[in-house]
Every structure is written in structure tokens, then in C-alpha cells.
Amino acid sequence: MSELRTEEYHLSMGPQHPSTHGVLRLILKLDGEVIKEAIPDMGYLHRGVEKMMENRVYIQIIPFVDRLDYLAAMNNNLAVVLPVEKLANITPPPRAEYIRVIMCELNRIASHLVWLGTFALDLGAVTPFLYCFREREPIMDLFEMAVGSRLTYNYIRYGGVASDISDEFIRDTKAFLSYFRPRIDEYEALLTENPIFLQRTKNVGIIEAKQAVAYGISGPMLRASGVRRDLRRALPYSVYDKFTFDIPTGTVGDCWDRYIVRIREMRESVKIVEQALAGLPAGDFKIKVPLNLKPPTGEVYVPTESPRGELGFYFVTNGTNKPYRMKCRAPSFCNMNILQEMLKGWKIADVVAVLGTVDVMLGEVDR
């Protein structure tokens, strides 16, 4: 009888695994159930957006970025419009800026709701998923009313927004906000103190503050580790400096902290939308900008706070009507870098919890 051979156990999780939220593949090297090494494998959704942009005029760029982070298309629209406006010296009217903030914050709530629902579903709780999608629906309806589409908006344009918001929109948004606020308590009642949820998330996948900064983590993940850094406050863009809101932070940096930070962020977003609706100035919703925009030669980068973290587009221009180079700083891509470190030593079931709280969006990871 020949000697028995032993081999390291490799498990390929994804790219069709439901909890990888898209097409992420994780190669897990296991010792029993414990992860010795996790190697993320991406690129299944790579569409070469950065290369395509070198052959597109500026107005054609906006619909493309809708498809990077398709759960927060408004935030992507804003992130790509701001640097071009800065370079071409376009100042949108105040009403447009306020509408942008309203749309972006509503989209942040919608994005966090999808995250919360799917995250709870991954951990085995089905009810929050149904609740979250129930509340996401009216936000989609609001967008449909203002924009005409429900997922990819192409709404924020150079020099303003595509169309003005109606009185019905304002009325319905106000109604939604007063309806939505108690709903957050409902989610919290289901999850925050739930013993099963606590056991799955407390002290799981800890990132320390120093480590988070060194790895270039941003957004709710960074704040959950206790770093009080929100780009809406740190490097204000649009009219975010006009609103008062808190920056929720965590203490330990575990999965539960990342959950509670996002829950609290939804409450802050509600506050911001309320303030923006109350202070919405009258006037134009856009200024006239040439269709064939030719920003001067230069380079520009404006970081913005998307629901997932620091989102920015780095433009290098050469005076023509197409960018010479456009780089997308995608928050999910940078936040996932730490995954290899985070997963070491945890069990397979924890991968789902950790990956869930990273809130990956493969559309922008692969670009």
C-alpha cells in the first residue's frame, strides 16, 4: 500500500456564489474550516471603462459611470461632473447644487438599504431583506418621478441637473422621510440587539484604525474603525458645508461596528435631505454649457463621499473634447485590498459576514 498523500484544501468561492454580490471569486486555502489564506480574484466584470473614456466626449462619460456603481448612480454622476466643472470653470446655480445633494443622499439611503437587506440575508435573516426593499421602492419611485429611470439616472450634468424637480417630488420626498425615519428603528429592533446577529458580527473581522488608514480604506469601513473622516466634512464639495450632520463612528472596527455606522448614516442622510428641502433656493436648475465641452489642459481630482467610500475621477486633459486619461478611484476596489488580511484565521461562515460588511460593488471594482 502506498503512503497516503495529504494536500492543502482549496475552496473556490464564487464567482457565482450568492453572497459575493456579483462576480467576485475568492480562492480560500483551508485548514479544516479555518482560512489560512484568501485570494480574491476579480475581473469578471471588466469592461475597460477607462480605455473607452479616452475615445468619448465629455457628455458621453456620465452614462458610463452610472454603470460602475449601479446602486449609487447619482453619487457617481456627481463625482464625475465635479472635476470637469472645476477644470472648465463652470459654477452650477445654487438650486442645482441643492437638488444634487438631495438626490445623492436619497441614493445613499437606497444603497445602504440594499446593503442592509442583503447583508442580513447572507447571515440568515430573511425579514430585513423584505423590509429594506419595501422602503427602497418609494425612493426608486421618487427617482422615476424626477429623472424618468429607476437605476441608471444620467441626471447630474455639467452645469446643473437634467431637469428641475416638481412640487409633487418635494411633497412626496417629505412624506417619504417622515415615513422612513421610524422604519430605521424597525430594522434596528430586528438586528441590533439580536443575539444570533451579535454572535455572527461582534468582534469578527476587526480592522484597527491605524491599519485601516495604511490600507487606504475609506467610507463607512474606515469610520467603523474609529477614524472620524468623512469627505463631506473633511474636503467639502458641492454645498455639503451648509448642512449640519453627525459623522457616526465605531469603536472596535468589527462587523457590528460597520453595520451600526451604516444604520446611523441613513439617519444622517435623512437629516441632510430635510435641510436641503427646507433651504431649496428658487432659480435655474442648470446653466448653459456647450454640448461639446473642451476643458483646458490640466489635471484634476475631486474626492467625494459615495456610500462605499472615497469616490473620485482623476482627469488628465489636453484641451480637446475628449479626456487624455481618466482614472476612477473606486472605493470598493481599495476597500477590498484588506480582505486578504481580514479573513486570515476566520472560518468559512465568517467570510460571508466580513465580505458583507465590506459592501463590495463589483461593477466599480472591475470597471
Place this chain on the structure above:
Amino acid sequence: MSEEKKIAAAELLIECRKLQATYDYLPFMTAIDYPEKNIIELVYRLQSTATNETLMLKVELPRDKAEVSSLISVWPAADWHEREVYDMFGVKFIGHPDLRRILLPPDWQGYPLLKDYTDPNMIKKPVTI
């Protein structure tokens, strides 16, 4: 707010070790291809989380020998950014422990974000505006 600084490729690692004391955060790094000047320019955006001071660090590499030391030891955040630049521009990062393609398949030929990259499947569509 944001400053700019150009340094030579050979000094990058030593210089960045000093800069790390001020700029603890690396949001992103990328590359830009200039075939007519025969260089590939690397751009590092460095930031301080305490003061938000920002520095755009630039390094020029010759196109035919695009090699530079990896900054993984200074900012671990550089890991995937360097892999992406390698994937798209073919820049070699010396000292990177795992320099593989990240978005494209491992058997892909060429570096797509170089300006002179062509592929038989690429369609040239005229822009009508």
C-alpha cells in the same frame, strides 16, 4: 491645497519613507502614458488624515524600461494599485510580492491602457458631435 512634486524614480522609495510621516494615507496611484515624450508618468496621491494636506507625487519612467520600486512596504494600500498599473501599463514594481494581472485574464497579451495598444477586436467608431 494640493501640492505637486516631481522626483526621480531611483529616489522614490527613500523619499516616500520620509514622506510617510506626514502623509499616512494613499488614496490612489495611477499611470499616464505619453508616447510622444517616450515616458510613462506615475502619479501618487498622498494625504494626511489629520490635516488633509495633499501631495501629488509624480515619477517619470522611460517607456522602454518602465521599472520602479514598489511602495507596498510604506503604504500597504499600494498593493492592488500597483497590480492594476502593471496590468494596464506593464510597469514593473520591484519588490512587489505578488505582481500578477488583476483585472484582465492571466494569459492576456499586451497592456491596454498604453496609447499605442491595439487589438484585432477593437472597433474604431467615429465620434459624431
